[in-house]
Amino acid sequence: MITLENVTKDYSLGKGNTVHAVRGVSVEIGAGEFVAIVGRSGSGKTTLLNLAAGLTRPTSGRVTFDGVELWKLTDTQQSYLRNQRIGFVFQFPSLLPTLTVLENVFLPTTFGSGGNHAEARQRAQELLVRVGLADKLSSYPRQLSAGQQQRVVVARSLINHPEVLLADEPTSNLDERTEGEIMELFHDLHTSLGLAFVLVTHTRQLVSAGMRTIEMADGLIVNGTAQA
Amino acid sequence: MSLLQLAWKNISGNGLRSWVVALCALLVAAFALFSTLLLRGAATSLELAAARLGADIVVVPEGAQTEIEGALLMGAPAHFWMPQQNVEILATFPGVEAVSPQIYLSTLVGASCCSVSEMFMIAYDPDTDFTVRPWLQKQLPGGLGLGEVIGGDYIFATEGEDGILVYGTLLKLKGNLEPTGTGLDQSVFFTLDTAHEVARISETQAEEPLVIPPEQVSAVLLQTKPGSDNEEIAVEIYRSVPGIYPIQSDSLFSSSRTQLKSLLNTVVIIAALIWPLAIVLIGMVYLMAANERRRELGVLRALGATRRFVSQSLLAEASLLALCGASVGAFLAVLAIYLFRKLIMTSLGVPFLLPAPGSLALQIGIGLLLAMASVFLAALLPAIRISRQDPAIAMRE
Amino acid sequence: MTKILGVLMIVLALVLAIAPGFTDCESQGKTLTTAEGKTVSMKCHWTGRAEIAAAVPLGLAGIFALIGRRRESKRFAALVGAVSGLLAILFATTLIGTCMSASMYCNVAMKPIILAAGILAIVVSAALFFAARETVPPAA
Numbered sequence: 001m002i003t004l005e006n007v008t009k010d011y012s013l014g015k016g017n018t019v020h021a022v023r024g025v026s027v028e029i030g031a032g033e034f035v036a037i038v039g040r041s042g043s044g045k046t047t048l049l050n051l052a053a054g055l056t057r058p059t060s061g062r063v064t065f066d067g068v069e070l071w072k073l074t075d076t077q078q079s080y081l082r083n084q085r086i087g088f089v090f091q092f093p094s095l096l097p098t099l100t101v102l103e104n105v106f107l108p109t110t111f112g113s114g115g116n117h118a119e120a121r122q123r124a125q126e127l128l129v130r131v132g133l134a135d136k137l138s139s140y141p142r143q144l145s146a147g148q149q150q151r152v153v154v155a156r157s158l159i160n161h162p163e164v165l166l167a168d169e170p171t172s173n174l175d176e177r178t179e180g181e182i183m184e185l186f187h188d189l190h191t192s193l194g195l196a197f198v199l200v201t202h203t204r205q206l207v208s209a210g211m212r213t214i215e216m217a218d219g220l221i222v223n224g225t226a227q228a
Numbered sequence: 229m230s231l232l233q234l235a236w237k238n239i240s241g242n243g244l245r246s247w248v249v250a251l252c253a254l255l256v257a258a259f260a261l262f263s264t265l266l267l268r269g270a271a272t273s274l275e276l277a278a279a280r281l282g283a284d285i286v287v288v289p290e291g292a293q294t295e296i297e298g299a300l301l302m303g304a305p306a307h308f309w310m311p312q313q314n315v316e317i318l319a320t321f322p323g324v325e326a327v328s329p330q331i332y333l334s335t336l337v338g339a340s341c342c343s344v345s346e347m348f349m350i351a352y353d354p355d356t357d358f359t360v361r362p363w364l365q366k367q368l369p370g371g372l373g374l375g376e377v378i379g380g381d382y383i384f385a386t387e388g389e390d391g392i393l394v395y396g397t398l399l400k401l402k403g404n405l406e407p408t409g410t411g412l413d414q415s416v417f418f419t420l421d422t423a424h425e426v427a428r429i430s431e432t433q434a435e436e437p438l439v440i441p442p443e444q445v446s447a448v449l450l451q452t453k454p455g456s457d458n459e460e461i462a463v464e465i466y467r468s469v470p471g472i473y474p475i476q477s478d479s480l481f482s483s484s485r486t487q488l489k490s491l492l493n494t495v496v497i498i499a500a501l502i503w504p505l506a507i508v509l510i511g512m513v514y515l516m517a518a519n520e521r522r523r524e525l526g527v528l529r530a531l532g533a534t535r536r537f538v539s540q541s542l543l544a545e546a547s548l549l550a551l552c553g554a555s556v557g558a559f560l561a562v563l564a565i566y567l568f569r570k571l572i573m574t575s576l577g578v579p580f581l582l583p584a585p586g587s588l589a590l591q592i593g594i595g596l597l598l599a600m601a602s603v604f605l606a607a608l609l610p611a612i613r614i615s616r617q618d619p620a621i622a623m624r625e
Numbered sequence: 626m627t628k629i630l631g632v633l634m635i636v637l638a639l640v641l642a643i644a645p646g647f648t649d650c651e652s653q654g655k656t657l658t659t660a661e662g663k664t665v666s667m668k669c670h671w672t673g674r675a676e677i678a679a680a681v682p683l684g685l686a687g688i689f690a691l692i693g694r695r696r697e698s699k700r701f702a703a704l705v706g707a708v709s710g711l712l713a714i715l716f717a718t719t720l721i722g723t724c725m726s727a728s729m730y731c732n733v734a735m736k737p738i739i740l741a742a743g744i745l746a747i748v749v750s751a752a753l754f755f756a757a758r759e760t761v762p763p764a765a
Contacts, residue, residue: 047620055530056620076534083532090623094527098241110234111532156531247629386725563744567737574733 001164001196002029002052007061009047021047023219024061031163034190034197036207039216045200048216049168052198053086054078083111087157087195089167093149095141095156101128102137105156120159127155131185147178154185164196165189171206179206231537235544245520246549248513249607252506253553253599254560259502261561261595263495265583266572268591269565270488273409273581274481277301283359283449283477284458287318287465290473294483296332296447301484301579303380303411305334305348309444310472317469318448323456328356329445331423333438335394347383348415349394351423358451360417372419376400380413392416396433397426409573409581450474487578503602510606514546517610525614526622539615543607550603554596562592627690627699630753634687634706637749640742641713642680645673648735650724669731672721676713676739683709683746690753699757703750710746713739 009022022044029035029052037045050056051063054070063070065085070078088094095104105124109117128134131151141149150170157165167186171179183206190197199206207213215223239246277300288296292308299306312329319327331351352360354371361371372378377392377399384401385391391398399418407413423440430438452458462474479485525538533541565572566582573580583591646652649669656664682705689702717723717739723731 050620053530055526055623056618076536079529079532079534079537082530088527088530090527090530092523092623094523096238096524096527098237103237107234108531110230111528111534111537160532384725559748563741567741568734570733571737 001031001066002198003027003062003064004048004052005062005064007051007058007063009044009051009056010059020219022051022058025216025219025221026061027214027221029164029196029198032194032196034187034211035199035214036211037198037200037214037216038202038204038207041202043216044219045202045216046168049166049198049200053088053166054082079111083108084160085163087160087162087165089150089153089157089165089170091169091172093141093146093173094153095149097141100138100140101133101144101152104141104152106159108156108159124155124159127158128152131155145178147174147181150174150178150182151185154182154189158189158193162195164198166198166200168200169202170199172202231541231544232548235541235548238541239545239548245513245517246545249510249546249549249603250553250556252510253550253603254557256503256506256602257554257557257595257599258561259499259557260598261558261592262565263499264591264595265561265565265588266580267488267492267495268587269409269569269580269582270484270491270578272583273579274484274488276581277408277410277412277579278477278480284452285450285462285465286475286477286480287314287448287450287472288446288475290471293473293475296475297481297483298411299332299348299415300412301410301481302574303348303414305346306332306446307334308332308446309441310446312443312445314469314472315445315448318450318465321461321465321468323452323461324450325453326356326358326451328358328449329353329420330447330449331420331440332446333423333440347394348411349423350415350417351420352417353420359449372402372417372422374419374421374425376402376422377416377418378403378405379416380405381407382413383416395426395430395438397429399426407581408579410579484578487576491576491578507602507606510546510603511610514542514607514610515613517542517614522614522617522622526617526619529619530623535615539611542611542614543604546603546607546611547600550600551596553603554599557599558592558595561595562588626756627693627753630749630756631687631690631702633749634690634702634746634753635684636687637742637746638680638684638687638709641676641683641739641746644738644742645669645676645735648730648738649673650729650731653730667724667731668721669723669729669735672717672723672731672739673735675716675721679709679713679716679743682706683713686750696757700754703754703757706750706753707747710743710750712743713746714743717743 004025004027006024006026007022008020008024011019011021013019025044025048027048037048039045047056051058054063054065057071065081068081070081073081095101096107099107102121102124105127106120109120125134125137128137131154133148133151133155136144136148136152141152144152153170165186171182174182186197186199187208189195199211201207213224214221286296289308289310292306295306295308298304315327315329318324330353333349333351335347335349350360354361375397379392379401381404383392383404386393390401392401393399399416399422401416405412427438427440430436450461452461458476462476465472465474528538528541529535569580569582582588649672650656650667651670657667686702686706686709690699690706693699693702717736723729723736726732
């Protein structure tokens with residue numbers, strides 16, 4: 001589904017200093033797979049995720065989504081692809097503070113192809129019920145705990161029926177128990193919806209059986225299979 | 229949820245930043261509208277007052293130019309005299325079609341015989357007059373009789389139903405004129421006969437008698453033949469007749485016009501200073517927004533918002549803020565001009581007239597547009613710049 | 626937002642209470658002398674005094690808007706503010722009024738200031754009424 005062919009990503013820090021975040025990585029993520037990318041901080045795992053999602057342009061190499069090369073698309077086309085087929089869960093609190101929980105969840109439908117407003121609200125409500133926050137529809141993010149906020153983010157990531165969910169250290173700010181709840185939610189969604197999952201984490205503890213693991217260090221894959 | 233709804237919600241949640249932008253829009257709109265209303269109002273008032281005089285040339289005694297301007301513009305009573313025979317002399321000039329004398333008087337200050345203090349009074353000759361009658365006709369088809377006056381907009385009867393006490397004589401106030409925004413609003417008009425009658429009665433009835441020097445007039449109004457060169461005639465008059473000064477109606481309010489011009493220049497200079505400053509300030513505020521909301525906007529891009537959506541939503545926010553701020557600014561400007569117009573007039577020394585509703589609406593519209601355009605321009609570059617940021621970089625710590 | 630409106634109301638209240646003292650005819654040295662030779666103040670002076678009666682509730686309403694937490698108390702403050710503004714206008718126009726001549730200082734300066742403050746008090750109170758929300762404490 002998502003293929004990275006020999007991609008590199010360099011960041012220039014000025015004065016001739018360059019950071020080689022990812023150096024020539026090739027990897028394939030198949031439909032319905034649960035892939036964990038592990039490594040220490042600075043190993044390039046977040047950058048790899050961003051490259052896979054088209055959130056940053058590779059310095060060299062190709063990124064394709066279902067055979068379509070991402071960087072040959074226009075900004076509108078790329079954004080549409082992200083909107084419809086990829087869901088995101090970030091490490092930091094990513095809800096818009098000025099919108100209610102419900103509004104946050106159906107926010108992605110604002111950028112889509114229009115579609116039915118009532119339908120979107122309905123689906124958002126259902127998703128919030130699914131993640132266990134049925135009573136918080138009109139609350140504002142600041143009224144929710146960190147764990148609850150992340151659950152809203154998960155609900156948001158599913159609003160447009162994506163094919164893959166990309167999660168960048170989604171539980172690193174949470175306590176152990178909430179972390180477990182979120183991981184359980186992920187596994188539940190993986191099995192029931194058949195979604196592909198790419199989970200970036202620095203904690204090996206979150207990796208369980210049934211997950212394909214890719215280990216990164218210093219911008220390269222050092223362990224794990226590049227293909228499904 | 230539409231782009232505008234999202235923009236509105238973002239504004240409500242963004243406290244200080246939103247207030248700064250709205251305040252800038254408020255100030256730009258208020259300043260622009262206030263100054264245009266003031267300047268246009270003053271210009272209109274001068275035009276109207278000059279038109280009301282109806283004379284092509286006003287002849288006054290030499291040295292009385294500023295006094296008559298003060299009288300007509302501010303209602304400050306004027307006292308000057310010249311020989312009555314000037315009237316006949318002036319009538320003989322080629323190019324002069326009609327002449328009519330006027331006498332300028334004023335009531336006493338705080339005297340019991342006069343119910344209005346320091347009121348400027350204009351006595352005209354109904355037989356030869358051509359300035360008062362035209363606008364008087366519209367209101368009083370019968371004209372003014374003996375003992376009757378017509379007052380400017382501010383004059384009201386203080387004795388009984390419609391009477392004003394002047395030097396011990398009860399005069400009947402037959403009506404009021406439309407406002408001109410000048411001193412004419414505080415003046416009364418009556419015939420020469422009435423003037424002489426009041427003078428006669430005042431000898432016994434008033435603290436001080438009203439003295440009208442015999443065989444003297446204050447000013448002579450001239451109407452020139454159509455197509456004549458008024459300047460030429462004025463110059464000729466000045467050269468030939470001693471002790472007088474002819475004023476063309478265009479230059480009648482010359483010192484006020486100069487005042488107005490310098491006021492205009494001051495306004496333009498202030499505008500030239502604040503406007504760029506306001507734009508730069510707003511631009512800076514939006515640039516700061518770039519950094520503060522960097523992450524949030526990166527998330528929007530990740531969720532599928534195009535670059536265009538991001539820049540449009542930022543501009544929508546700016547425009548909404550501008551609209552709110554500018555509307556309040558316009559409201560405040562109009563309120564201030566309307567309530568404080570007398571104070572403005574006396575402190576700046578220019579006359580002023582409020583514009584008609586149509587013209588007012590137009591000026592408000594322009595003020596709003598100017599403020600909104602300023603904010604939009606200021607936010608344009610920052611908005612585009614923010615939208616082009618690499619989402620991954622934007623979301624980094 | 627409501628805090629700023631509250632501050633505005635307090636400022637307007639101060640204007641209503643203090644400004645008339647400096648802009649009525651008496652402050653310019655003009656008073657009436659009765660037949661017996663006594664000096665009495667003119668109408669505008671009493672209007673100025675009356676404005677204090679409008680200023681006090683307005684100021685209190687402003688304080689309520691600042692520190693109030695419940696929607697009802699802020700809306701109540703808005704109502705009080707609007708009525709005070711209206712009262713201020715009425716004092717200066719129909720209830721007591723100012724001097725007759727349009728060129729006297731109370732009409733040139735004092736009355737416009739009072740009218741402006743009154744109108745703004747009503748507008749600000751209306752804004753407060755619609756902007757009033759419960760102040761929600763953030764989650765732990």
